[in-house]
Amino acid sequence: MTNRIGIILGSGLGRFAEMLTERKTVYSDTDSFHKMKILTGKINSKEIILFAGRRHFYEGYNPGKILEFVDIAEQYGVNLLIISNAAGGLNRNFNVSDLMLITSHLNFINKILPLKRNVVPYTRAISETLSDIAVKNGINLRKGSYCCFSGPNYETKSEIRYVSKFRIDAVGMSTVPEVLYASGKGISTIAISCITNLLSSGNTGVTDHNEVIEAGNKAYENFSKMLISIIENSGKIITN
Secondary structure (H helix, E strand, O other), X not given: OOOEEEEEEOOOOHHHHHHOEEEEEEEEEOOOOOOEEEEEEEEOOEEXXXXXXXXXXXXXXXXXXXXXXXXXXXXXOEXXXXXXXXXXXXXXXXXXXXXXXXXXXXXXXXXXXXXXXXXXXXXXXXXXXXXXXXXXXXXXXXXXXXXXXXXXXXXXXXXXXXXXXXXXXXXXXXXXXXXXXXXXXOOEEEEEEEEXXXXXXXXXXXXXXXXXXXXXHHHHHHHHXXXXXXXXXXXXXXXX
């Protein structure tokens, strides 16, 4: 069976599109806030469909539009979907530009985007496989729990204190609906956060989008190396 792989790129990680050979743009919306694009191509002979500039709930889209990338991936025949995001780090051991494999989540938009129940998207087998890949490539891949807020505001000090009580490692505004929706369709999923800023209830600084983009650029070398290795090992991952 051909392993068709889908990749949803988070903020600051769009450069990965340059890795595609035989690249074709099948959709483009440059007027949208996140400059949406859908591209097809190949990496190491594997067929790839790549999504950049995802839609978010806070932009006013309905659930069908927010989850449309997953529907398109299914139509393309994707059996492994890699979902990435930019996230604020709560874990005090994290550094800016670290990569974190999401192994669990706290979903604050569950009532807004009701999804299929009894889906288990994060498997130990896939987690162990990715850990092995990271070690072989000299990448310090963190693991942790991700909290999804609806946005668009960055987290307040009170919100940071609240989610810290639940041992949340990173927070953002996406990914969980896509992970649950794709898993409900039987698509193997991997979710990776790029830690773009560090959060603390005592912080006095203000996070802005340019900071997120800059951190994504710093993480790009390890991010691209990790994704290429995942693609090379996709057959092993999908069987897990």
